[in-house]
Every structure is written in structure tokens, then in C-alpha cells.
Amino acid sequence: AKSKTRWSVGLPMLPCSRRATMTKEDGQRSQAAVPIILSLDELRVDLAPDIRRHLASQYESLVSRSPFSSAVSEGDDDDSVRESSSRPSSSAAERHLDRILDAMKRPPSATCCRVNIINSSVEEVRVRLDDALGPWRERRNAARRLRLLRAAAADDDSDGGRKRRRPEGSAGDEHDAEKEGEGRTGDEGEADDDVDDMIARPSGALPDVLLVGRSGARASTAGALRGPPPIASPNSSSGESSSPRAVFPNWEKRSERGWPSTHRALIVDRLCGEAVLRGSDVFVRGVLAADAGIAEGEDLAVYAHLDGGGEDEGDGGGGKKSAGSAKAFPRGLLLERYGGRCVFLGTGAARCGRADMFRLPRGLAVDMSSSSSAGAAAAVGPDLPPLNGVLESEMMLQNLPSAMVAHVLGPRSGEAILDMCSAPGGKACHVASLMRNEGLVVACDRSRGKVVLAREKFKTVGATCVVPLALNSTRCVVRDGSPWRSPKEIIESASATKKDGLLDVKAFHPESFDRILLDPPCSALGLRPKLRVDIKTLRDLSKHAEYQRRFASEAVALLKPGGTMTWSTCTIDASENEEMVGHVLREFPSMELAPIPFDLGRAGLPERGLSDAERCMVRRFDPCDDGDTMGFFVAKFVKKARS
Template sequence: MEELQLQPDVHTALVESFPKNSSNLSHLLKILCRPPLFSTLRINLQLTDITTAIEALRGVLAEQCKLTGMAEFTLYQHPVIDDCIIIENRGPFSLPQVEKEIVVDLSCGMAVLRGANVFAQGIMACPQNLRAGDTVSVFSDLDGKCLKGFAGKYPGRKFHVGNGVAQVARSDLFNASGGVRGIGILMTQPVYEAPAMNDLPFPWVFSQNLPSMACAHFLGPQPGERVLDMCAAPGGKTSHIAALMKNSGVVVALEKSSERASKMSNLMEKLGLDNVKCFQFDSTKAVSDISGPDDSPPYLPASFDRVLVDAPCSALGQRPCAVNRLSLNQLKSYPVLQHKILLSAVQLVRPGGVLVYSTCTVCVDENEDQVARLLTKCPDLELCDAPHKLGGPGLPGSKLKSELLSKVQRFDPSIQLTQPDVRECYNVDTIGFFIAVFRKRSSPDVYQHVKSEGSPGDKRQGKIT
């Protein structure tokens, strides 16, 4: 994999949108093909303390390493995000390829690069003579053209993600009953060594990227407040917000997809977060002059102390990602949708309240330019400094005024640190991400419909008329 593969017209649009001389886009696209060299875990500090968590995780990961023959991983607490544990990964390694080849789908291959083993259902092709215990080389299908059950060496485009030991025979993988489930290939020599995060046996741990954790901390939710997460599924940030609120107050989580909303609700129940209310609802329609029954959407203006808009986006910051099949029309649709959701969010946050906007993309149109557009449209918003400086500034040459670039945070994994210490790299070697923090000004001339008895997080609040 040389660099992230995009549709030609999407690549052209991305190049044209980036400010000239502001960033090495080609280098960034290469970095996006590689996984971060750090894994991060969020710890619910209401259920355990960080020292106990590190020791418990160290023991579980040591057992993983014993099984695969890898060296143990280094773990430590993030110096600023106190509920975050950093794990140092390793790689890339140049590995010999063995005779027996396994082909997995693209999503499975990307997961292997971040530490996962190969689950049986992800295997597309394997030799006729595959037996449990065989050493195999694992390849990821770049074009999605490998047919399930293919028995020869796949001739299409593929890339090597590592070597492992088969846990099942071919006869168990492809049979009339649908095949086996569970681990199909135990990865003993991956190109990148990282811990497997899919089945950690603790209720207080959640695998999450560092910038995603930063969103909740930048939002700053407090116990007893009313907080809205407008694009909440799959629920990682929602659960973090609820935990920071010590499971008090109210967190409303909206998700347009009924299936994703249902899964999110199940996750909150599993995590024991009973201060979260999940609704299947279109966030662009979340504000109304008439509120829904039983605290359901839509909501009256100024109904929330804090609002998070982790917006639907082009996801051109996800790592590792070898191929993105996004169309140009899809790419152009995201800024339009994001702006609609943000306009609803501005109305829903109370005067003096906080609004956080985030994306997992590197696109200027969806990040700096989106912030500039919102500030022009909503003079009652103030762009603020986040409580912690983790990412870099916004891109110069974007539509955002130069004096405001230092207030937003762009997580750009292509940035090269000068003589970096490894423990300074975890804030840089992340997925591509963007965060902006706003505060809504309190102006009696603009917000006469809000009575002065209290905020939405205050039990003495007055009605919004």
C-alpha cells in the first residue's frame, strides 16, 4: 500500500480544497494507509482507578503475548487525559511469506493491522489442504473481488498483513451449515504488533481513539447537567459523556438510523448508564417550538447545557485505510448536512452553554471552512480555546481567519516531530481528526425567550416561552 486510494475525481477535489503549501497531502495519504503506533483505552474511573486498571490490563495483554509469542507491550496513563491509557505498538516488520495463503476482506485486513486476529467469517479464500495448526500468510483483498470459498492463490490485488496459525481446517470454514465462528487465524507475526482489543474482560474499559476521547473532555459535561449528543451512534462518545457526569443528569443521544440507535441503546444498558436516553431521530429536525412527550425529540430552543455534534463526515481520517470508495457527490454532500445539524445545535444549546463540533476527516471543507461558515451565520457563537492542547492548529489558507486557527485542533498524523520522544508522539500519531469548541454568548437582546430562573441543568429553571 503506497497511499490511500480514492476515486480520481475525489482525489482531485481533495487536492484542490487543500490550501497551497499548507500541508503535504501526498504524505498524509500515505500515512493514512498505516495504523497508528499507539493504541488507546478509555477507563471508566467511576468503576476503578487508573493504577488498578493498568495492572489488570497488563496481565491480560501478557497472556495475549504469551499465546502469540510477541514481546509484552508498554502501558501508561496519558499525562493530560486522565482516563486514557496509552499502549505502544510496534512495526512495521518485513516478514517472509509462506506457501499457504489466506485472503480476507478489506475491513478484516484493516483490523489485523490494528491488532485483531482473523475471525473465521472474515476469511474469503484458503487452500484446499488447509488444516488447523498450519502456518499461513494472510492477505487483504484490495478490490473486494475475491469470491467466498476460493481455493487457489488469489490473483487479484492484495497486500500482506502478516502471518499466523490456522485454528480451523478449510472443511470447517466452508460447509453447508455456514461454517465455524470465532478465531480462524491466530496472528503470531503481524506486520504491525498491537494488542487485540475485541474481548477485554473488564466492564470499565472501552477501546477508543485519543481524539474521540478528547471530544468529551473538551465538551466538559458536569454532573446534573442536560447534554445532547446529536449524532451519537455507535455510542462511544455518549458513554464517555455519561461517565464524566458520574451517571447523573441527563444525556440525550440522537441517531437517525433505527438499527444503530437500537444497538446504541443496548450498549448503554450493558454499560449500566441509566442517565442516557437514546432516540432514533433526524438531528436536522431536533429543534421545534413544541417539544416531544416524555423528554423525547424534538426540543425547545436552549434546552441543553452542552451539545456535541460529532458529525457524519467523509471519514478521510480513519487509519488504517487502504481504499475509500466515496463518490464525489457523497463528498460534496457532507458539508451541507453538517451545516444543517450545526444550525440546529446552535439553537438547542442555552446561552452560556458549550457546543463541540468534531469530524474524523482531513477535509478542509468539513473542518476549518465549516467553522468559518458557522461563525459568519451565527454571531452569537464564540470560538474558544479547548481546555487542553492536544492537536495542532487549523490549516492556514483555509476560510477560517488566521487569528482563529490556534483555537481549533486538527489531529494531523502526517506532522513530523523534531527529535521526538516516543511519549510525545501519541497526540500526533492518531487518526485524522478535527475539533472545534464554541460557547454561546449570553445576550438578553437575543435570548428574551429564556427566563432567568436558571439553566437547563438547574432544577429551578423556568420554562422557555
């Protein structure tokens, strides 16, 4: 009974039957699995060999052309390329793919905020956003000053008391702490860590987009760390510092397993980890495993689970897989029993105790902007504030290439516009914003649940011209010969379902819409940050392009002659981008490409189904490009008017 009690402590989410049968031997077997702990720099986003060959081959013609090939050669001096060139791959195309994958695991250096001009002007949002950043700046700078104070105190004690110390918290002490930080860089100090220059500024490329980030931001040096750096602890009797100050001073196996002895730690799921890299805090639903004894207010080391399991690589008795996890383990697992692969994200301050992290249905678990540990890495990603939920009715977080799509579509007041794969609804909101709610925007998605959530977003931003519909966009054209009716007539005559109040509309008549925004389901091989790729085979990857063709044929049928259609994806895969554009041009002679009037991205890849003139009319974004964006693709079609 004693051994069972020992191993069940701190596992509030495990089923009672599982806890009751857990023995000391079970725990010892689980402890035998040693976790693999990586720094972000060490993490490699792996691809299946056939997928890797497929993606590398699409860049062969690109890297062989001047001046891009010389740019790749010059890039060989970068650490990321030196690392990739030491791998088995040797061709320039494969090295370029490695650069993309290395950039993919890191977020862009700024957060893109698209202004909802239905409710506010860009300048009004810029001012309010700067005001909203004020408390974050204060917390961030206060934590920085405290870290410097503690580091200075440790330095004083390591000198055997030779420095005269003021009482902690005095103005002079704070001044000395600032002086201690001067001249330090990277992990030694934080001379460049002040965030007073964290501002919202116009993007310069799109008129309704603001970028939030530090001016002249540079990459975090914490990307090389597998955990918080050691914190010196003063030894007043000897005048020397003992290293490190330990929360777990006598737990040798902890350091052998790679966990920090200076901090308690927790592990979040992969999707939560990717959000943290973009500036988010940790919320309770994202926490998977944690040390025992975590108390509110203490600094924690935070890691993201990548793959591998905890207990027996199974479902942990809970029968459910964890979000962002290839293999499941029980949520609520003690850290000492974790045996998966994870990556270090930084440190933050606990905002609740361990029990509440696994008991509460929602709430903040870790504030990533408030770490005060001397020498600790506050963030592995760029120093960005959490903006989710900030000014919700006035702006929306949206990646820069994605925010370009509605501008490329060019909606006009009074038009009927179809967003064929709308969820979660960001682009439909943008179209409504550009139209100033004057017209009709039909926002479709196959998932009723996603459409219901999108409907709430439309209400929040005041997009009253948007009509959300749950329908299958691969079969949404009326072909039964019934009398033609406009989208407005179909919607006005439709009845709401009792289940969720969505209108019961399943199809529209041919040539009904002035403009169509088509952003079909894709392989998402362009999202940043992306810590792991889940697509296992080339066959799985190719299914995306096959599925997308079904959306394209319906879109062409629904578009009016003279109308405009955009095609966009968040992937670098040419079979879903340039080759799909070529497919539309070949299969539907009524469709032709139109130039995109924005100086963003670059031309499409050569020798992927488009002529040089055609590929110059599409826009491709690769994660390693100078624009520092996600991977994305946009094309603009116009349907020829009848002669």
C-alpha cells in the same frame, strides 16, 4: 462429472445451483485472471484526480509558511516522501498530501484505551490490563522462541552438521536459539521482537486514557513483503539448504501467480484487514477466500482484499457483495481462482479448518499472535495485542483525538446533554463517565438498529444516565408553538415502542440542552488504517458538508444561551472542518469559538474561512503529524448569553 467435482471442492458457501453448473472451462477462465499482490509499502491509497486536487489545495498555504515548509523539505529524505516525489505531483502541498495518504494506510503504533471511571479508576484498569496482556505475551514469546529454534536448526543443517545440535526443546537449545537471534534485525532475526515491554501506560495528555504498545516501538520491517519470506529446508545429504521448504513443491503456477509455496493462504475482507493491522485476530466472518486443505494449527499467510473480483467480477451467483469489497465474488472461493488485488498482512495460526471458516457463523479463524514459521513475518503492522472485548465494562477502545472530545465538551453533574449522532455510542459513554451518571445524556441516531446496539453498550458500561433515541437529528426541534418542556419532561412522558422498546421521542424544544456534542456523518478521510478510499468524485465528497449544515442549524437552535457545543469529524477535508466552523460563525452570530485547553493536535489550516486567531482555537490532527494519531478535527463553540 469428474471435472465438475474437481472445481466444486472447497466451496461450501456457493449456492448448489451454481456449483452444479460449474465446469472445468469455467475454472480455467477464472484461473486466467492473475491476482495483484502488494506489500503494504507498495500499496498506494489512490484518490480520484479532482478529490486529490481539492485536498492538496487546502495545504498550499500551510506548507508555504515557516517552519512547516522546512519540515516538509527535511521530510523529503524519508522513503515515503522520496517515493511520493517521484510521482507526477511536484508541489509541496501534493507531497504533504502523499505523506498523509502513506500514513493513512498504517495504524498508529499504540492502542488507545479510554477508562470508564464509573466502574474503575485509571490505576485499577492499568493493573488489570497488564494482567490481561499476560497470556498474549506468553503466546507471542513462545511463538518467537519456536521461530528462532527452527531458524537455528536450518542454519545448523546448512553448515553440513558442523554444529553440534542438542535435542529439540532442551534448555540449551532454547539458549542457542536466543543467541542465534542476537544481532539480527528485520527479516533475518528477531532480537528486538520480545514483547515483555508491552505495557499499558498513561497517555500523558488525557487523564482517563491509557496507551497500550511497546516502549520505543519502531515500524515493522515486514511492510516491504508481499508474502512470508522463504524458509530454508535442510538437505542432510548435501549439507546445503534447499530453498524454499514448500507446502506446494510441484505447483509452478502457484508461484507464478504470486502466492507463497511455503504456506497455505487466505484472504479477508478489507475491513477485517484494517482491524488486523491494528492488532486484531481474524474471525470467520471476515474470511473471503482460502486455500484448500487448511487444517487447524497450521501457519497461514493472510492477505486483505482491496478491489477486483474473483469469478467474472460479478456477484458469484450469491447476489451479495462482500464486506469491504468494491466488486463482489463468492465467499468461500478457492484461492487459486482469486483474481483481485490484495495486500499482505502477515502470518498466523489457523484456529479451525477451512470448512469451518465458511460454515460457522462466528468464531476465531486465525490467531495472528501465534505464527511459528521460521523467518515468517508475524505482523505487517505494529506489534499490538487484540483488545476487543477485554475489560468491556471498565474501558473502551477509542482513538486519542476522539477521546479528547468529551473533555473539550466539559460536562457537569446535573446537566442535560445531547449527543446528536451518537452511534456506536463511545462518546456518549465517555460523557456519562465524566458526569459520574449524574445528569441526563440523550444519545440520538437515525438508525434504529445502531441505537439498539448502542443501548447494549450503555448497559455494559453502566451508563445509566444515557437515554438512547432513534430520531432524525436534522429535524429534531419542536417548532409548532406547543408549550415548552424540558428534555427530562419529554422523556419521562414518552412511551416505549413495541418493536424494540426505544422511547418514541422525535424532537425537543429550542434552547433545551446545556451542552451538545455534534459529531456528524463525515467523509472519514482520516481513519487509520485505511486501505482504500471509496469516494469516487468531488461532488460525492462535497455532499458531506452540505448534509452537515443541517445538523449544525438544529444544534444551534437546541443549545441554551451560555451553553457549549463541540464539532468533531474524523476527516482531513477542510470543507467539513475549518470551513464548516466558519459557516457556523457567519450564519449564527450568537455562536463564538472558545479555546481548547489541551496540548494535542495543532491549529487549523490557514485561509480556510477562519482568521489566525480563530484557527488557533480549533484542533486539527493529520495522520502524518508527530502525534501518530488518526486524522481528526475538534472545535468548541459557546452560545452567547442574552444581554
